[in-house]
Amino acid sequence: MMDFFRYPWIMIKENFINTGRTVEMSLKELNKRYSGAALGAFWALVKPLLFIGVYWFAVSVGIRGGKDINEHPYILYLVAGIIPWFFISETLVYAGKSLRNNKHLVTKMVYPVSTIPTFSVLSQLYVHLVMTFIVVVIFALAGQAPNLYYLQLLYYSFAMFVFMTVLSWTTSALIVVSRDFEHLIKSVTQMLFWLTPIIWHIGNVTGVLKLVVMANPINYFVSGYRDSLLNQRWFYDNLGYTFYFWGVTITLALVGAFLFGKLKDEFADIL
Template sequence: MKTYLQEMLKRKDLLFYLVKSGLKAEHRNSYLGYFWWLLDPLLNVLVYYFLVVIILGRGDDVENYPLFLVIGLVVWRWISSAVNSSAKSILRYSSIINQVYLPKSIFPLSFTISQMFNFLFGLIVIAMFLAIYGVMPDWHIIYLPLLIVITVIFLMAVGFILAYVTVFVRDIDNILTYVTRIFFYASPIIWVGGRLPPEYSIFVDLNPIAIIVTAYRDILMNHTTPDFIGLGIITVVSIVAIIITLYHYSKNEHKIIKAL
């Protein structure tokens, strides 16, 4: 395990290259290029605002609902894109992996980091909505860097696990589309968690994505302290999962190559 971590540190230049190339490749063939990082969350807000407010007639009872919506969608975009891209990361670079020995965990880690940079652009969109609605963050904003770190740790754990399992069970990639969709509707992304009937409240209380999304709204919008108990549990479980998964990577690198 120690040797494996040292090998990962030796490959930090490769990690930087993968992150940089991933960011460039994402919008390489588009006319708007990196502007899509700002435009995409804005378009998402317009679509769901039209769906929820105009068509379904909901959202009016939530103060500053567009702001509520943009925070949820920007955070969700980060989580879903990081999970989906990390799951396919080892398979995506299979041609390189079969030629040169590389710690396989570098690949899901690179996608997790690159999607974090996309999220930072999303924060610009959130800041625009905060200014439009006159909601200025107070001292609770100091928790934001900590919350970003917790989110990265959570996404690293999920990415490591999915990337490893997907190598051996290719159907995971297909199933993941439906799983992420379930989590989208089971989390307060476009609706308020309190609207669920009491018997279904467990989907919010024990849902890590719901806890994380709510924490961003608490810090940026509600001016309250986030649920550090829930965030702490997410962090501890994620760190344990990372350690266990990296151990499996170090012991089964040869099996990954054979499966590819």
């Protein structure tokens, strides 16, 4: 039982001590991922922008007939909710494979292994922050002038970084043990997109089903970005939901650190 609470502190301490190295590795990871492409990391921005255009046309023009949601143009509603999703979906798979993708750090040298998922998540955060800036510009061009509520985007970006980092402790460890978990994560990611109110409104569901949707931590970010960009609500206006999210995050940190710590000595042999 003591290990269950000891491992998180070990991983947090290791990450804190190696902060400088983690930042350096995250920049190298970002460069490595897009090396060989003429436009480099620019492709990390092109992909989500193309997806936004396709989803908007298919749903707003093709299915919904251009109807607004809560008096907001559907394209703005879509962009506000889908930006955090791009970070989550990319990071869920990429950070999950981080130990396998960097197995030389695990098997051929003495390296703080727990920082590998961290710098993988951090490398994706850079792209997300640039995308968030682009979204702010898009909203400004659409007549939505920046306001104080936009400052919450920094809070939600930080919360996503923490959440995806502690989640990657579990996913990266399990993917080392079995590649089946990688395929499972990819399948779950596709399901989560449609089960999270990204292209649809949460008001379309009620009762127990609405509670189930809200229990999905990803909804905390999607609704948070919309509250910041569109609805002008502070995150503390719903403290119960905020406490729930951080409770889930702490639980994931405890479970993930325990699994990572228990399996850590086996990584080199398996890889």
